[in-house]
Amino acid sequence: MKTIMVNGIERPLDLLNQSKGKEVLIQLKGDRQFVGTLLAFDMHINVALDNAKEMQDGEVKKNIGLTFLRGDTIIFISPASMSG
Amino acid sequence: MKTIMVNGIERPLDLLNQSKGKEVLIQLKGDRQFVGTLLAFDMHINVALDNAKEMQDGEVKKNIGLTFLRGDTIIFISPASMSG
Amino acid sequence: MKTIMVNGIERPLDLLNQSKGKEVLIQLKGDRQFVGTLLAFDMHINVALDNAKEMQDGEVKKNIGLTFLRGDTIIFISPASMSG
Amino acid sequence: MKTIMVNGIERPLDLLNQSKGKEVLIQLKGDRQFVGTLLAFDMHINVALDNAKEMQDGEVKKNIGLTFLRGDTIIFISPASMSG
Amino acid sequence: MKTIMVNGIERPLDLLNQSKGKEVLIQLKGDRQFVGTLLAFDMHINVALDNAKEMQDGEVKKNIGLTFLRGDTIIFISPASMSG
């Protein structure tokens, strides 16, 4: 049930906290998109990803590996397994 | 009566607080639009949505599911049931 | 007399305070324009509107109803009854 | 003498303070221009204007009346009587 | 000798301090350029100019007179007598 999954999200950062160690989709300004394993984030929404891949039209454009993303350029972060 | 519905909105964030658990329409810069259930927000207007869908011309473009949206890119948030 | 109307505006936010409960015109960056009843604002100029309508060329483009607008995207706010 | 006119401007905001109650020309980003009577300003350079008019090519494009302008979008403010 | 002129510039704002009362060239974002007498500045690099002129291709486009410039839009400020 969906209700179980969103359990415990009282602040937006709780969602990121629950996504640690999982694959996330990160949309950046300027149409860049990454998928990767969320290792860490901070209050500026700076993010550390492992096994990051830059995506284009749903396909892997480039393997980046470990990556630090500045929060300033991020539009949204979504646990990738939820995408439909 | 409308007066009853807007009851209790003394600060703009009160409107978001009343919208928790409800479907909202979120307009982002760069013409992106999401609908989804508002789970949480913070003072930076970072937002956690459940069952988020990216919209285009009133139709669902993509199901995103659980999503963290950075407040920085948000133009407006509106309880979706109010749209006409 | 005009002098009576602007009475009491010592800080810019006084003008917004006097506009509460009244219809305002809000110009956003990127040529978006809203009219609606000003319910609330804060020091970031985040705004809650009731009965908001997105305008285009002086005509209603879309009824949005209750809306939270992020101050970051606002250019100006004007009591609509003053427009000529 | 010019020296007399600029008397007392030790900080940039002193110029705005001396312009209260006078007509000013305000240039916004994105080529918008307003003239109006400066009622009030704050440290963010948010501004309240009375009898504001949106200008285009030196002609009145629209009467806006009382207006709150967010400082964020302002490029310059100039006492209008000084323009040549 | 150049060494004498730059004497005493330990912080960037020292350069502006030494330019008070002198003609400066101010380059704004979006290709706007002003010359005028620097009356005052603050830590946000807000600036008050006297006898300001908007320039285009090295010619006076418009006399603006007394002007308040928001620091946010400024790229560089240069004592005009130094230009070559």
Next chain:
Amino acid sequence: MKTIMVNGIERPLDLLNQSKGKEVLIQLKGDRQFVGTLLAFDMHINVALDNAKEMQDGEVKKNIGLTFLRGDTIIFISPASMSG
């Protein structure tokens, strides 16, 4: 194993800390790309690189050598040896 490599990344800046002295790929806004040895960074994500090279389409466009990069313009930083 990947698990060993990401050991110790609890905050995004830990990833940068582990990359000191190593070659990194830095993507800037506006499609600029640098590779170089990461000497230092601060909390604004300002970065000092040694032996920096501006890249274009995977080829060296210009040798810049020692360089200070303002964090404001950075999109992502990735240990170059991880790229695929």
Next chain:
Amino acid sequence: MKTIMVNGIERPLDLLNQSKGKEVLIQLKGDRQFVGTLLAFDMHINVALDNAKEMQDGEVKKNIGLTFLRGDTIIFISPASMSG
């Protein structure tokens, strides 16, 4: 040896500190480029240059002389003697 030159750079600003009195290349947003002698900088990366020249395609476009540059518009600063 390179190792000697980068000695003592523990924070990014150390690189700027070591560049005082030397010629630097400064890349601004919007493709502006300056070379000049670095006189001073502050924590906002505001910079005072002496003998500044605006460059275009590696040639001097304009002599600006003493110049104050707002940090906000700076992409990178590099000791010019290091360029290749």
